[in-house]
Amino acid sequence: MPIVRDSIKDKSVSFLEELKFDTTLDKRIFRHGQTKISIEKKDCFSLLESLNNEIDVIVTDPAYSGMNNKLKLGKGRIVGKYERRGSSEGKWFGEFEDSVENYGRFLAACRDALKDSGHIYIMLDSFSLLSLGGLIREYFDVKNVIVWDKVNMGMGHYFRRKHEFIIFATNKNNRKIKHRSFPDVWRFKRIHNSVYPTQKPVEIFQAMIYASAENGFTVCDPFMGSGSSAVAAIKNKCNFIGGDIAEKAFSISSHRIASYLEMGGDILQKKSANIDGEKIFWE
Numbered sequence: 001m002p003i004v005r006d007s008i009k010d011k012s013v014s015f016l017e018e019l020k021f022d023t024t025l026d027k028r029i030f031r032h033g034q035t036k037i038s039i040e041k042k043d044c045f046s047l048l049e050s051l052n053n054e055i056d057v058i059v060t061d062p063a064y065s066g067m068n069n070k071l072k073l074g075k076g077r078i079v080g081k082y083e084r085r086g087s088s089e090g091k092w093f094g095e096f097e098d099s100v101e102n103y104g105r106f107l108a109a110c111r112d113a114l115k116d117s118g119h120i121y122i123m124l125d126s127f128s129l130l131s132l133g134g135l136i137r138e139y140f141d142v143k144n145v146i147v148w149d150k151v152n153m154g155m156g157h158y159f160r161r162k163h164e165f166i167i168f169a170t171n172k173n174n175r176k177i178k179h180r181s182f183p184d185v186w187r188f189k190r191i192h193n194s195v196y197p198t199q200k201p202v203e204i205f206q207a208m209i210y211a212s213a214e215n216g217f218t219v220c221d222p223f224m225g226s227g228s229s230a231v232a233a234i235k236n237k238c239n240f241i242g243g244d245i246a247e248k249a250f251s252i253s254s255h256r257i258a259s260y261l262e263m264g265g266d267i268l269q270k271k272s273a274n275i276d277g278e279k280i281f282w283e
């Protein structure tokens with residue numbers, strides 16, 4: 001079992017050095033009561049193509065290349081470098097090539113991995129929504145374009161970005177979500193100074209899973225990054241199958257999940273992303 005740290009206070013010390021992770025493993029399985037959490041260091045295609053009609057809900061946040069390619073600023077600076085803030089380690093992971101062919105192959109693999117009653121939630125920035133969003137309709141029945149309102153503004157040279165999109169779609173038999181009273185704008189604070197670049201709040205994935213899953217359902221995230229979706233699945237008493245091509249994602253997720261299961265605390269997200277006093281639809 002890897003060494004699990006209970007906090008990440010001193011960010012000047014290399015997080016990965018501190019973890020002393022075992023780089024020889026490519027797959028880890030955790031058991032928690034009746035549920036099973038399985039994560040792999042794997043390309044999204046190898047993971048999805050090994051699953052056939054067995055996933056209830058896909059929740060995922062791919063690393064699109066489009067935004068970085070289209071938003072080159074000033075002297076070659078690129079928005080969204082996928083580096084840890086203040087780190088000299090360089091890029092932590094590569095982007096997923098968001099050509100129509102590659103994205104189409106990804107969507108087809110998601111459709112085959114999902115049960116006919118399956119639901120899928122795919123996160124997209126504004127650029128990917130324009131270039132790839134329409135393609136999702138060729139593979140799924142798109143029901144909603146959900147807006148994630150991040151509460152605080154981010155970067156931008158024109159209007160500054162404060163939101164992202166989440167496409168919600170059903171597979172063949174159009175299963176409903178849990179209630180008809182959920183809104184399509186979700187307000188959760190973004191994670192500041194995250195250990196993993198692009199780390200999303202667990203609450204985003206909790207919202208998706210709460211709306212679409214019952215206890216014991218199987219949730220899959222083929223671009224799991226730091227494992228926020230895994231923590232959300234555990235909180236919703238669901239099984240989880242996750243993958244990521246990057247070594248750092250695999251090791252960080254492994255430690256985050258192990259620590260969450262052993263100690264009940266989330267080592268990467270100490271504070272809730274909820275807004276004080278605002279009611280959340282799963283409460």
Ligand SMILES: C[S@@+](CC[C@H](N)C(=O)[O-])C[C@H]1O[C@@H](n2cnc3c(N)ncnc32)[C@H](O)[C@@H]1O
Nearest residue numbers: 043044061063093199200223225226228245246
């Ligand atoms: C935007 S991040 C996901 C962040 C995650 N939602 C979180 O909260 O930490 C996208 C992830 O996709 C991974 N990735 C990029 N190309 C991939 C591929 N072909 N297959 C699997 N994972 C890939 C990257 O390593 C990165 O961790």
